[in-house]
Amino acid sequence: MSDNPQTSLLLSLLAVFAPLSLVTIGGGQSAIADINRQVVDVHQWMSQAQFVDAFAISRMAPGPGSLLVTLIGWQVAGFWGAVVATMAIFGPTTFLIYAVAHIWSRKGGERWKRALEAGLRPVAAGMILAAGYVLLQAMDGGWFARAIAFASTATLLLTKVNPLLLIGAGVTVFIGLHALGLV
């Protein structure tokens, strides 16, 4: 596409991640397997071990998990790689939700809007519960971690506590369990 290798690398990042952004229904996690295939097998930008490390970092880091592609862009092509990969994975769908939010704020089509709101609600609830279930399964730390997750769920439903306090409590409990040799 271009004589400049850096430019053609950036264009490849865009070509890989922009289409992937449009299939990330229900959140970024659904695209991870495909990102892995593209980055490691198809383009060989990273080894499988490098990809797994990047994935682990993206799970520890705050913010949306899809920032994994920002890290990949950074490692593959530096600053502009990070910028291009980030815009490619988040950009296209941002225009989509913006357009929908805009249409929603207009008058008209009330029956359709109400049908969409009422109709999508059980689907969304099922997906969020499924995401919680999958996270619960994928978590390290066995039954101690599950007990903390359930206690945290109950506390959030029953009180107005700041979630950061709960996360601090989770950290404290785990360091305590570690000191006792239990995890």
Place this chain on the structure above:
Amino acid sequence: MATAETLNMSEPEAPSAPSYSQLFWIFTRIALTSFGGGLSGWLLREFVQNRKWMTQEEFLNGLSISQALPGVNVKNMAVWIGYRLLGWRGAAIGFVGIIVPPAIVIVLLGTLFSSLSHYPLTHVALMGAAAAAVGLSLSMGITAARAVPRNAVPLAIMAATFIAVALLHWPLFWVVLTAGFVSVAYAYARAG
């Protein structure tokens, strides 16, 4: 009951909308303090329960649409909330606030990771943080499930979606398309 109603009457319904910098700061703070996912749970707490800038009804409508459209849910939700509260500037602030600060952090973390991973306690602390953070996802799921009408069809669709995604690991795209189509068609027929 009567007292509560009187209280509600005497207070203004919607508190003033946030300023641009307030909105940016909230999204940034949520993005930077959310470990292990569950960002939507933070957004619900902040915008609905603590600041009362939107109703739970409005929030859950936006969340359903954010889930059904492609794109990272929390980013969709940030754009949705930003747009509802402050128009296109709010949407832009939502996008930048929820993406850019954690993008910088992940690059820094990636650079520092080799030195961090030497300490076993880092991993232990992160396990504890992640366990507590899963509670945010679960409580969000329970809040969303409670808002589903207590009728056979919506409850069956919710259960079927859960089973298809969590237990059968079917591709989300087809699950959302099928369950969404059936569910919206049913709601449309009932709305008439």
